[in-house]
Amino acid sequence: MNWIVNNGDLIGQLVVAHLATAIPPIILSFFLSIPIGWFANRFQVSRGILLTVFALLYAIPSLPLFIVLPLIIGTGLRDPINVVIALTIYGIALMARSTADGLASVDPDVRQAATAVGYSARSSFWRVELPLAGPVLLAGIRVVAVSTISLTTVGAVLGIDSLGALFTDGYQRNIPSEILTGIVVTIALALAVDFLIVRIGRLLMPWSRIVGAGGGRSARRQRTAATA
Amino acid sequence: MIEFRGVSKLFPDGTLAVDDFSLVIPSRKTTVFVGSSGSGKTTLLRMINRMVDTTSGTIEIDGQPTTALEAVALRRSIGYVMQNSGLLPHLRVVDNVATVPVLNGVPKKEAREAALVLLDTVGLDRSLAERYPSQLSGGQQQRVGVARGLAANPNILLMDEPFGAVDPIVRSELQVELIRLQRDLDKTIVFVTHDIDEAFLLGDQVVILEKGGVIAQVGSPTEILTAPANEFVATFIGAERGKRALSIQKTATGDILVDSEGRAAGVLVQQSEGVVR
Numbered sequence: 001m002n003w004i005v006n007n008g009d010l011i012g013q014l015v016v017a018h019l020a021t022a023i024p025p026i027i028l029s030f031f032l033s034i035p036i037g038w039f040a041n042r043f044q045v046s047r048g049i050l051l052t053v054f055a056l057l058y059a060i061p062s063l064p065l066f067i068v069l070p071l072i073i074g075t076g077l078r079d080p081i082n083v084v085i086a087l088t089i090y091g092i093a094l095m096a097r098s099t100a101d102g103l104a105s106v107d108p109d110v111r112q113a114a115t116a117v118g119y120s121a122r123s124s125f126w127r128v129e130l131p132l133a134g135p136v137l138l139a140g141i142r143v144v145a146v147s148t149i150s151l152t153t154v155g156a157v158l159g160i161d162s163l164g165a166l167f168t169d170g171y172q173r174n175i176p177s178e179i180l181t182g183i184v185v186t187i188a189l190a191l192a193v194d195f196l197i198v199r200i201g202r203l204l205m206p207w208s209r210i211v212g213a214g215g216g217r218s219a220r221r222q223r224t225a226a227t228a
Numbered sequence: 229m230i231e232f233r234g235v236s237k238l239f240p241d242g243t244l245a246v247d248d249f250s251l252v253i254p255s256r257k258t259t260v261f262v263g264s265s266g267s268g269k270t271t272l273l274r275m276i277n278r279m280v281d282t283t284s285g286t287i288e289i290d291g292q293p294t295t296a297l298e299a300v301a302l303r304r305s306i307g308y309v310m311q312n313s314g315l316l317p318h319l320r321v322v323d324n325v326a327t328v329p330v331l332n333g334v335p336k337k338e339a340r341e342a343a344l345v346l347l348d349t350v351g352l353d354r355s356l357a358e359r360y361p362s363q364l365s366g367g368q369q370q371r372v373g374v375a376r377g378l379a380a381n382p383n384i385l386l387m388d389e390p391f392g393a394v395d396p397i398v399r400s401e402l403q404v405e406l407i408r409l410q411r412d413l414d415k416t417i418v419f420v421t422h423d424i425d426e427a428f429l430l431g432d433q434v435v436i437l438e439k440g441g442v443i444a445q446v447g448s449p450t451e452i453l454t455a456p457a458n459e460f461v462a463t464f465i466g467a468e469r470g471k472r473a474l475s476i477q478k479t480a481t482g483d484i485l486v487d488s489e490g491r492a493a494g495v496l497v498q499q500s501e502g503v504v505r
């Protein structure tokens with residue numbers, strides 16, 4: 001406990017550094033997955049191949065990736081940009097499938113209706129299909145966020161600031177409460193970001209809770225059928 | 229006026245949905261396509277606004293081929309109402325109705341105000357405007373669908389089984405409402421149904437279709453009822469049986485009309501004015 005009180009400033013700094021590293025990959029993987037998800041659904045063959053390839057990216061061990069990336073892109077070994085890029089790759093590995101599934105989940109009738117009233121293919125995608133894929137995208141990005149915040153700690157091994165530094169430092173100097181603090185604060189941060197994402201989702205998709213609450217057309221049709 | 233000239237549709241999988249179809253659809257009248265499932269009604273309708281491309285033949289609207297306009301612009305100039313309303317679930321009722329004007333560049337505020345007026349037109353309370361489609365009954369959703377179809381003030385309204393998924397009572401309400409609307413609005417309506425009663429009720433011109441979009445008969449309800457072109461039509465409209473084959477029976481209290489099962493169906497009255505279509 002004493003350790004925490006004496007190191008409040010350090011913890012604060014590390015939280016900021018952690019977020020600075022973790023948030024860009026979360027946002028990047030969300031947006032970069034959109035064209036991938038679109039392309040995956042565009043052609044029947046592309047879906048299986050593309051999504052498998054991207055899913056396999058997640059199997060790359062993280063530490064070697066952090067070390068190899070600077071060699072490929074020519075950055076310094078301790079440049080945080082390496083971690084951002086590596087985490088974006090993992091993020092996309094998780095998110096591409098969610099985006100593809102979300103876009104595929106849009107009711108074909110609704111898509112037809114959008115075409116019928118005069119949405120162009122482009123505006124139908126951005127203004128109808130993507131928003132309606134929203135709940136699935138939200139579920140996907142929550143997993144990405146939690147995974148990214150947890151993986152960000154690995155950068156500490158290379159000396160890149162994050163809450164992971166509390167594990168490495170605590171381990172080297174044998175301070176159990178520092179290690180424990182690192183774990184607890186990382187989890188708390190993941191929960192906080194998750195909560196924030198859910199909030200943003202509700203704000204952007206006020207309709208989704210109503211539809212999800214069983215007021216949907218199919219739910220009603222079943223009810224009508226049951227009473228008929 | 230919409231004119232089909234030798235129109236065919238061969239889908240990539242080899243289905244010949246429409247084969248050499250020719251028809252004139254008069255302006256400011258309701259034309260109903262009626263036929264059993266798979267007879268090509270939806271395909272015919274969707275070729276008018278180019279949601280489905282023709283394989284051969286041409287379709288002209290007021291003498292201009294539909295291919296003269298860009299497909300998206302063409303669709304925005306034609307109202308479309310479909311079964312299950314086809315409303316966008318993530319937009320409020322008022323925004324659903326305002327969709328097409330907004331796509332056409334009308335300022336949002338203006339389009340929403342016009343949408344409220346349209347809700348009145350189709351007999352919906354304005355208090356429903358801020359709801360999402362899933363918060364409406366099936367009948368209310370269809371009314372919103374009709375309002376959306378009218379929003380850009382199109383000359384042509386395409387309706388694909390718009391009342392197919394609502395219960396019979398609501399359906400007849402909506403039918404009556406459509407007749408009233410059409411009296412005020414005078415649109416060219418192309419209406420698809422597989423319910424022959426609905427076709428006779430709404431249609432100025434009824435087109436009975438066989439498989440492959442083959443026209444079995446075109447005519448007013450009266451023409452078709454009094455002179456079915458062939459066995460197929462007679463069977464389809466049920467002219468020889470049930471409630472359409474009425475005969476006069478003399479009873480002690482006066483003449484009544486009975487159907488083929490002998491059930492009383494109505495009485496003959498002297499019509500003072502008006503002509504049967």
Ligand SMILES: Nc1ncnc2c1ncn2[C@@H]1O[C@H](COP(=O)(O)OP(=O)(O)OP(=O)(O)O)[C@@H](O)[C@H]1O
Nearest residue numbers: 239241243245264265266267268269270271272422
């Ligand atoms: N996209 C498509 N690809 C292949 N075949 C199709 C396609 N759309 C329709 N068809 C076929 O074309 C024929 C006509 O279909 P259409 O949907 O026009 O019929 P319909 O008269 O509207 O039927 P329903 O009353 O069931 O709506 C059917 O045999 C159908 O299977």
Ligand SMILES: [Mg+2]
Nearest residue numbers: 269270271388
């Ligand atoms: Mg159909």
